Amino acid sequence: MNLLQNISVTLMLLFSYLSSLNSTIFNNEVNQCTIPPELQKEIASYKTVVNRIIHSLLVGDLQNTTYRRLAEFIDKFGNRIAGSENLENAIDYMLNKSVELGLENVHSEEVYVPHWVRGNESAVLIQPRYQNLNMLGLGSSVGTPVDGITAEAVVVDSFEELENIAAHVYGKIVIFNERYISYGETVKYRQFAASKAAEQGAVATLVRSITPFSLNTPHTGWQDYSDNVTKIPTACITAEDSHMLRRMQDRGERIIIKLKMEAQTFSPKLSRNTIAEIKGGEKPEKVVVVSGHLDSWDVGEGAMDDGGGAFLSWNSLVILKYLGLRPKRTLRAILWTAEEEGLVGAQAYVKAHKNETQNFNFVMESDEGTFTPLGLKYTGIPDGKCVLEAILSLLKDINTTTVEEPADGGPDITFWLSEGIPGASLLNRAESYFWYHHSAADTMDVEDPEALNLATALWASVAYVVADITADMPRKPGQFL
Amino acid sequence: MNLLQNISVTLMLLFSYLSSLNSTIFNNEVNQCTIPPELQKEIASYKTVVNRIIHSLLVGDLQNTTYRRLAEFIDKFGNRIAGSENLENAIDYMLNKSVELGLENVHSEEVYVPHWVRGNESAVLIQPRYQNLNMLGLGSSVGTPVDGITAEAVVVDSFEELENIAAHVYGKIVIFNERYISYGETVKYRQFAASKAAEQGAVATLVRSITPFSLNTPHTGWQDYSDNVTKIPTACITAEDSHMLRRMQDRGERIIIKLKMEAQTFSPKLSRNTIAEIKGGEKPEKVVVVSGHLDSWDVGEGAMDDGGGAFLSWNSLVILKYLGLRPKRTLRAILWTAEEEGLVGAQAYVKAHKNETQNFNFVMESDEGTFTPLGLKYTGIPDGKCVLEAILSLLKDINTTTVEEPADGGPDITFWLSEGIPGASLLNRAESYFWYHHSAADTMDVEDPEALNLATALWASVAYVVADITADMPRKPGQFL
Incomplete structure (x- = not known):
């Protein structure tokens, strides 16, 4: 069964690659965009590497890694409210795992967070x-x-x-x-x-x-x-x-x-944002961020909110590293702390990294479910949407080509988005998201290995291509540097 | 809005009545049956009274009575496990309500039930x-x-x-x-x-x-x-x-x-089946039973299992009485006790009424949800199915004409069904029934006033017509007495 599946996906991807050589990947919608032809060609040239990412996650040796790593984490820690020792242990675990799996510049950045106890x-x-x-x-x-x-x-x-x-x-x-x-x-x-x-x-x-x-x-x-x-x-x-x-x-x-x-509120407690990178090969100072928050509410297990989003981002870096894909720009995974108490970790991070703002090329966050992915939700100028659509057309085999606006499933990146930094959140079949949200029902049962394979393929591909193409994500019309 | 609705339903029912005079109510499927033409005509003649039942429940002064009476009961008592004082209080309430609303021969019949306490x-x-x-x-x-x-x-x-x-x-x-x-x-x-x-x-x-x-x-x-x-x-x-x-x-x-x-099991406790009737006008010894169980589990509120079924049956008699519809045979509502512990009330009742068995013309129970009704589930000989299909064709305006087999949503009547007494349970859109079943989620939120209006129209109409037509429900082929 697995072998057959493997062969069939391989054939599908091969066929799709041959089609892409035939330039069919740019559909009419994308052609309405004003992307320079060289950039279009450059994006199209990533079809092979995107197919490799898809293949490895759907049927290859990276299959189910996002689900499995998330389940190990969730089953080990359960829920992780800001101010709790459990959250800090979970952060330590992620730092250790990041080092163990070869991520770079692994570190945490401290921030005081609310400490409310039920x-x-x-x-x-x-x-x-x-x-x-x-x-x-x-x-x-x-x-x-x-x-x-x-x-x-x-x-x-x-x-x-x-x-x-x-x-x-x-x-x-x-x-x-x-x-x-x-x-x-x-x-x-x-x-x-x-x-x-x-x-x-x-x-x-x-x-x-x-x-x-x-x-x-x-x-x-x-x-x-x-x-x-x-x-x-x-x-x-x-x-x-x-x-x-x-x-x-x-x-x-x-x-x-x-x-x-x-219920009691105690003095703020020290927590940490968790950071891990793949250092950029040519422009390491320029950064593409993928993120999600590691904290959760104190009921259920925070597997959906936001374990799935955090692991989608973090494992995207892990699998790119495993595949030996080092982009020109730096890929940075940030696992925010204390999102639930008012984006506390994100606010502190943005403030501390004020000087770097010009270097944040593209910022991504998944925090509205990791159900079957459909594409991205984007905030930025129309030119950037065109670039994203061109990149997502590389993912049409897994039906994740839709770009909607705005990027409203990424609360922690809103500070950056409002400053004009382009960014995206995950567009997914999240119709039942609020059935589980902030309740005892937010458990691993909400997460699906196959949906996470697909979402990781999408997320890692977009992050990699954006971080590797010649042009920065445009912030001003026509600015395809 | 209510007035417009009223007019439109009235017109719909009038149009449908005119059509029925034109004999269109017997579709091909029914015509394959061997019902004698006189019986067919007799059943068709009930179209007016069935329309009156539908009208009164959907837009008339009986609208939402099943939901409202059920909600008053459920909100008053909550769950009602066998052996509890609360169940006995709930039984007393139903006896009093039955008298108050004009039902006849209102009484209870004692039975010892298991007494398990969590x-x-x-x-x-x-x-x-x-x-x-x-x-x-x-x-x-x-x-x-x-x-x-x-x-x-x-x-x-x-x-x-x-x-x-x-x-x-x-x-x-x-x-x-x-x-x-x-x-x-x-x-x-x-x-x-x-x-x-x-x-x-x-x-x-x-x-x-x-x-x-x-x-x-x-x-x-x-x-x-x-x-x-x-x-x-x-x-x-x-x-x-x-x-x-x-x-x-x-x-x-x-x-x-x-x-x-x-958890502890105490000595069996005295409980009661609850009985109320509309005495038959011509053959009072012959009985059509409608039923559901009044006991529930000790979590949630037993609004679905089986508050909805019990009230569907009981309120069918209440509304027929209100409409002044006294059939030839006796209509008997039985609200079983201790169904959840193994059909304890039903077993005792069947045993105590062994001598009457020949007089049970048709037995009905609703115990698998009262979601949007679709028709009936039936157990009996094919001739009886033909009779039911003819009766249900009177209800095509409310889309409840399907007869499926067997009557598996009526656990308490299985003793009678297995003895060859024909019977039916409610066929309804119960796809989510087991989401709520025996859990804290079995509350009034599962019940829908409109679905209960429709189900009561179906249930009361069938019970009334079966109890009133010349022929008994057949137990042997060709036996349309």
């Missing part, structure tokens, strides 16, 4: 009947008094409804039963529920988890206290319980809940 | 790293000693693999990491894991939950100890953890788990 917690419905509510405190929440908070609860479906009943909120627990529209639109309820409710005198908030699908699954995440309002405890509950509490209220039933949370 | 429980991975394993003890399992059982674990994917490593099982916890094929095929691992492992000297078993999809969700259920083997504690773990433990073992890592279960 502790024991519970929410119990006392009236109209006793029921344990499945919950998770939200990151940065204060705890309750030791005996908990027992209070009448009031359910609202929106901030507007909260305003409308503001006079009845004092001393109560406010339950936000907001409708899930999209993560981007709905996450404000997780972020600001506590502050909005505290303004009206609420004593705590419980927020319907930000997810489109639930098996009675609570989803945690960071929340932000506004200045000048009382910090009240805040947690998420499941969509199911949130809906039930709304029905109870609509029937005129009095709802009483007891909330207990030991 | 208590506190936990499974913790101690080596190769510390992790809490999300678990649920299996019904009828014994508990562990107070301090728990701490033992090395061995993972097998099948009973065959267990046989192969039998020599290495003594004193260990056996983890069953079986692949999910279908519930029917795979549930044997939940049922017999403990006995099979105990035969080889294991001290406990943990079984991968019987489900095709998981958000780190454990699924409980009944298990059976064989005679003459030591009763060892047994619980389910999540698919995710089961896979992780397998990977750890495959890497040669030593796995140590600490299992604590307070």
Whole structure:
């Protein structure tokens, strides 16, 4: 079976290579671009090396390495929240593995990160009947008094409804039963529920988890206290319980809940961004970044968020090194720390490397799933999109040729993108991403060896070609240096 | 919106009624049947009353009553395991509601049921790293000693693999990491894991939950100890953890788990089947049964298993009574008790009503979800299928005309089916049924008001027509009395 597969993929790639010689790789869309013909030809000449990368990952001796290395890591450490010793051990592991597998300039860069600890917690419905509510405190929440908070609860479906009943909120627990529209639109309820409710005198908030699908699954995440309002405890509950509490209220039933949370914020702790490179052969000062974050939430295992993204980036360098592919520019893998607490590692890194900004040629991050890949999401000028499309056309055998905009699945690279540095995130079939996100369901079962083979082939190929072609990724129109 | 909907459904039903006068309701398939023309005509004459049922449930004053009544019940009681006071309170509530809503001969019939109590429980991975394993003890399992059982674990994917490593099982916890094929095929691992492992000297078993999809969700259920083997504690773990433990073992890592279960079996307790009727106007001794079970597992809320099925049956009688539809035969709703412990309520009822067997004209049960309905699943002779198809053709406006065989979504009626009494279960879009089954995710969120409107229209119409037509449901070929 494996041998047959091997032969068939080899034939497919050979056929595809012959086709590419026939110049069919530039489709009409790409031809609308203004890439100079020499650059087009130069990109086309990478077909052989891209095929080699694909082959080695799909059927060769690098097959399943991203999945296997990720699984070893995840099974060893489980989840890795900022401030935890476990995260620091995981960082040490990655530094050692990077050296062991031949990566270069392996080092870490220190940064102080928030240190929030959940502790024991519970929410119990006392009236109209006793029921344990499945919950998770939200990151940065204060705890309750030791005996908990027992209070009448009031359910609202929106901030507007909260305003409308503001006079009845004092001393109560406010339950936000907001409708899930999209993560981007709905996450404000997780972020600001506590502050909005505290303004009206609420004593705590419980927020319907930000997810489109639930098996009675609570989803945690960071929340932000506004200045000048009382910090009240805040947690998420499941969509199911949130809906039930709304029905109870609509029937005129009095709802009483007891909330207990030991959550505490300690002094910031020293953590580290983890860096490993393949030094550029001709222009080592110029850098192409691939990245993902190594920290996770303190539930589940952070296999998807962002183990998959971090290992996609890191293993791309490992496999390029293994294949003996050293590009002209430096390839740098950065495994960010404390992304979940507000891109803390990335902010510190960008600040510390301010002087290098001109040398960051292209920055990549995968942090929105590593399901079956479809291509890239890009932020930059249109010329750069044309270059990317030309490069991705080398990957049409694995159906990863789409370029969408903007690069919104790469939170840590946004500081650079907003400064005009072109960058990309992974475009993948992430429809179910928020089913697992920040929950106990974020485990290795979300990750698929074959999807990771394909994503690594895409990711490593793009990083290598961008780092090796003559032209820098353009930042100004027509600038194909 | 509601008014427009109302008008459009009215027009649709009127148009459909006019068509039915034109005899189009008997399609070719039905015409292959040997139903006498008079019976065909008689069934066709029910189009008006069926349309009235549909109309009242889809847009009329009975709209959403099944969902609403179910939600009131579920929100009030939560889950209802056999042996619990909560189940008995829920039974009292149904008896009172039945009287209040005008049902007849409302009563309960006593039966002793198993009384198993879960208590506190936990499974913790101690080596190769510390992790809490999300678990649920299996019904009828014994508990562990107070301090728990701490033992090395061995993972097998099948009973065959267990046989192969039998020599290495003594004193260990056996983890069953079986692949999910279908519930029917795979549930044997939940049922017999403990006995099979105990035969080889294991001290406990943990079984991968019987489900095709998981958000780190454990699924409980009944298990059976064989005679003459030591009763060892047994619980389910999540698919995710089961896979992780397998990977750890495959890497040669030593796995140590600490299992604590307070589970206890007490003396059988008195419970009750709940019965309510619409007495037959002409042949009251003849009975059409609609049913579902009122008990549930002790996790989640038993809204799907089998709140939806029980209320579909019970509310069918309530709405027929409200519509003033009294059939010739008696319609009897039976809400079984202790289905989850082995059809205990149904067995007792069948035994107690042995003398009536000839009078059970048709028996229906819904216990495999109340998602969007498609028709019925039937067990009986082909002639009966023809009658059902003729009746279901009256429901083509709501696309519930399919008859499949056998009636496998009705466990409690199997005793009657095996005696040759014809019966049916609900055919519905239950593809995701086992995502929720026996888990904390079995809540009102699984139930959909519109699907329940449609299912009630189907269920009530079939029950009414079968109970009212001249002919009994045939038990022998050509027997259209």
